[in-house]
Amino acid sequence: MKILANDGISNEGKDALEKAGYTVITDKVAQDDLIDYVNMNNIEIILVRSATTIRQNVIDSCPGLKLLGRGGVGMDNIDVAYAIEKGLSVINTPASSSQSVAELVMGHLFAGARFLNDSFKQMETGDFSALKKKYGKGTELREKTIAIVGFGRIGQSLASYALGCGMKVIAVNNHAVTAEISLVIHGFGEVKVPVQSTFDLHTALKEADFISLHIPKQADGSAIIKKEEFDLMKKGVVLVNTARGGVIDEEALLAAISEGKVAYAGLDVFENEPNPRADLLNNEKIGTTPHIGAATGEAQDRIGLELADLIVKQFGIQIPA
Structure with a gap:
């Protein structure tokens, strides 16, 4: 499965996901280009922090998506109820920061x-x-x-x-x-x-x-x-x-x-x-301060590892064909 960590992910989180068989992409995709990028690259999971928004138009236009993740507590930048209604899983990391x-x-x-x-x-x-x-x-x-x-x-x-x-x-x-x-x-x-x-x-x-x-x-x-x-x-x-x-x-x-x-x-x-x-x-x-509440190395490491753990628990280890 391909994961787009559009607002970044800690090295620890990225390593944990890659060891479990996931492909983690950390390209920063502009909001206006997000739909095309997700579809062209067969992205199934999008992870965001606070910069990227996932609204109904993204959810409707990207049928291959299976999970949306927020590295942090608040979910204001994701249309959570709509995503769940459309069958997507939505996760966040309330404890880590x-x-x-x-x-x-x-x-x-x-x-x-x-x-x-x-x-x-x-x-x-x-x-x-x-x-x-x-x-x-x-x-x-x-x-x-x-x-x-x-x-x-x-x-x-x-x-x-x-x-x-x-x-x-x-x-x-x-x-x-x-x-x-x-x-x-x-x-x-x-x-x-x-x-x-x-x-x-x-x-x-x-x-x-x-x-x-x-x-x-x-x-x-x-x-x-x-x-x-x-x-x-x-x-x-x-x-x-x-x-x-x-x-x-x-x-x-x-x-x-x-x-x-x-x-x-x-x-x-x-x-x-x-x-x-x-x-x-x-x-x-x-x-x-510029929205840096969770912006410590320790918190970002915990967030990345918690996201990885939640994803692996949901989809398991990815074994190459």
């Missing part, structure tokens, strides 16, 4: 607490005394409250880091979860901390000093964090979104920053990727 995304969130939390995003850029001006005064009123994470909105694998991984920093964790989820959060202290062992989730987003927003989002957009595509939600937040809150663009109403976010409601926003995802609006990128109170 949790730690990497959680660590990126922690980076944004520290950046927001200590103005790192803007101070990094301004130090080259050489106005040391003025900058020391401007950035001299940071805050500590310890003893602060973080609302983790969406308490799946990534949210729970983030909770372990936040608890390790001495933060109070409020978990918000759409169904009740009591998670045993594992804190591993190197050389000393593991401690389990129970965290009970709540359905009450609005109360969590009122109580939080820091907020991290790990949820999809609503079914109708509308934002979950809008003006109404910003109005509930504490003045000076730090907000991080590594989930999906569109979860936050970006216009409402800019207004909340202008009014002082939000002291810092850390954004790894945007409504208009890969071309986010300039007033987000240029705002001194917004730290931006």
